[in-house]
Amino acid sequence: MTTAQHESPTSRPAAGMRVALMATCLTDTLYPHTARAVVTLLERLGCTVEFPLSQTCCGQMHFNTGYRDDATRLASRMNEVFDGYTAVVAPSGSCAAMVRDIYPKLPGVGEDLAHRMYELSEFLVDVLGVTDVGAYFPHRVTYHPTCHSLRMLGVGERPLQLLRAVRGIDLIELPAAESCCGFGGTFAVKNAETSSAMLSDKMRCVLNTGAEVLTAGDNSCLMHIGGGLSRLRTGVHTLHLADILASTEEDPWHVTQ
């Protein structure tokens, strides 16, 4: 990519813009480092990040499993939690897609939040207008475009644009990248065997790249693929895009995280 070479890593394109972080329940509980990485990254770019503490879960799992009343209850809550913020950013394609595509269809929830909701790479590229975020990550990395980022949100090339601008990175294309990893929320449990079959094909593709790190815009898919890679003792790490983008020469990512 020949993106804006003039952007210096210290430029602060956001200039004090106030952003609400929707951490997602999964990242908050299991991968807090990703949420901290989002904060680090956005602040480095000049944003003022806020984290409304009353946020919990967007309701996606309930919705996708058929529990609509529960999903609606949780969606209405999140609507109130993020009332008043002009931009809400989530490090998750599927949770952002839940808010953007599904919330407007739920009774009484409305479209208001949907219009203010951004997945991280969309926010960086479209709103802040940056692709070089000043990151440093000297590792061999491959990228899995999660289904909801790809097909519901349509984030397209944005995550790859961001990754290509990372200094030191050795970015390898993932074969059959657009194939689902088999997570699918409760699908992974209800249809565990089929999910595992999909997972094994995804892992084979990841291993064929020789990458040390598999990244994606969604910790839920990474939890699934990473759980498989860990079970097989492959030594391949899974790491959210935000963790890579937050990593700098001064404060690089360490495997032990």
Next chain:
Amino acid sequence: MARNPVTWMGVPTFPKAAQEALGDSQLRSNLRHATHTIRDKRAAAVGEVPDWERLRRAGEAIKDETLAHLDTYLQKLEAAVTSRGGVVHWARDAAEANAIVLKLARAAGADEVVKVKSMATAEIGLNEALEEGGVTAIETDLAELIVQLGNDRPSHILVPAIHRNRSEVREIFRNQMPEAPADLSSEPKALAEAARRHLRKKFLSAKVAVSGANFAVADTGSIMVVESEGNGRMCLTLPQTLITVMGIEKLVPTSRDLEVFLQLLPRSSTAERMNPYTSMWTGVTPGDGPQEFHLILLDNGRTATLSDPVGRQALRCIRCSACLNVCPVYERTGGQSYGSVYPGPIGAILTPQLVDDPHDKQAASLPFASSLCGACFEVCPVRIDIPEVLTHLRARAVAEKSKMSPEALAMSAMATMFADPRKYALAQRAGAAAAKLAPSGSVSRLPFPGSRWTATRDMPMPATESFRTWWKTNRKDSDE
């Protein structure tokens, strides 16, 4: 009400059937090869068309218009077919349709009928019903013939024998085709030649043919059948009597609408610019083709599907099977796991609606047979939002279940926890405490139902410090 034969009697729920299919390495390899081949071909065929998205929108709108005024268009079609010398019959369900075909075949003095590949007649179990009535149905499409001779079930909408490779087909032909040469090779060309010889005499002597319909034009009463091998043309042209069984949703309002579907269907289904043969006829043409034409309009669960404002979009389906070929679930499990003539993503939303029985556990399991990856919606030529209908039907299935089921109780408990940030934070802390028991940060074996995850995947444990705890400790001043 009689059981709808759209699903096969006695098949297990999807997860169970899939488990068995996943263990069949031959099947896995056949499916992988076939789905990837056609997937790539389709992408190329569609990539050639600059106005593809506009055609999809037009296709969607034409079908929606048809469905919104289906009663009017059906009556128009009936009048047009009748005025051109055809006879129109109506069938509420499979049994009624089968009885009409049997009666017509007998009236024509036929003890066997040749058949064009047709989803509608597969759905109603016509072959079995005719057999019971003493009439033999001969499938003439190569793949249908492979399935019929192999005493097998179909596994794909377009290529029902997709689960078989060439060696398996050769075995079936050698065992079931008396005239097949002993040294029959497994080359597709030789196998196609064997099928040609097997069926040639049947075509030239058949009195009655049975077909489905890809499209019917309400305005003119014209019927269209799209095919490749010429077996369709044989059936639609040579016998004296033609019986067409058509789902009531197969209509388009005007013949102009075909200009959209003749572009959408071939590229989506066989991934060609155009399929080799398309036949179109209107009633009876003196001196050309069948001199007796019967059209059977079939409901069999379609009106039940139509009554659901979200689910009714499944009736836009033109049976192209593009969604099967891109589906990651179908690619691994194959079509027979769905237990229905309609497998894959479209089957997962169409079958339970046609079955229309909330207590049918097999049908109710189908909407869950998806990771909601959305690849199906992306390729659907009539823009059926399959993921939307899947989650809608999941909600219907949940509504039928007891609120006291373990899953419902767990879901409700979780929703209650998520609804209260204090309870949520407490649960996180409890999780973090439990995580201390797993120093590696993940667990490899959880009790049921977590075992369904940990059979193949490690499970991360909650972090010792959640993000919110970190935020409260380090940043709280900027918030609340």
Next chain:
Amino acid sequence: MSDARTAILHRVRDALSDRPMAGDIPRDYDLHRDYPDLLELAQERIADYKADVRRVSPAQVGTEITAALARRGAARVIAPPGLPTDWRTPEVTWLDDTPLGLDELDAADAVVTGCAVTIAETGTIVLDAGPTQGRRALTLVPDYHLCVIEAHQVVATVPEALARLDTTRPLTFISGPSATSDIELDRVEGVHGPRTLDVLLIES
């Protein structure tokens, strides 16, 4: 079965009691597309289906028909009722559809026809049972079909072709010879319909 009719129409109306709104049908797709050489496109696209396609001048038609039939070893050839007389070359025996029985069609070596319209983009020949084509069985039972297309019959797109056709006539859209992909999605030309399709494109 009038009760089934009443019942189904009643069910349909019940199912639509929410009065779903159908929007206007957007017809903003392309009706026509321009190509520098339509005949060349038609030739290329028909040939993609493994048909033999040659461009010939009007004066050459008779000779080319003779040559094509000779190449395929066809001696007894079916002629639709309105086949132009200069296409009925003297080198072969022409069988007129008087009408011919199925056995006679099956015993013939070939059929020569014209067409109603040809779609260049998709490489599709459309027959409408007109005088140069005859009834549908003529182009179905013989194993070899030689189709002669005149330049003015070639259009670029599917919508253009449909606009030229009377869709209430018996129509057959032909894109290459009979084919199947039913075994491992491996395309094989020639199953039940004519296994060989040759095309002569007459330049204007």
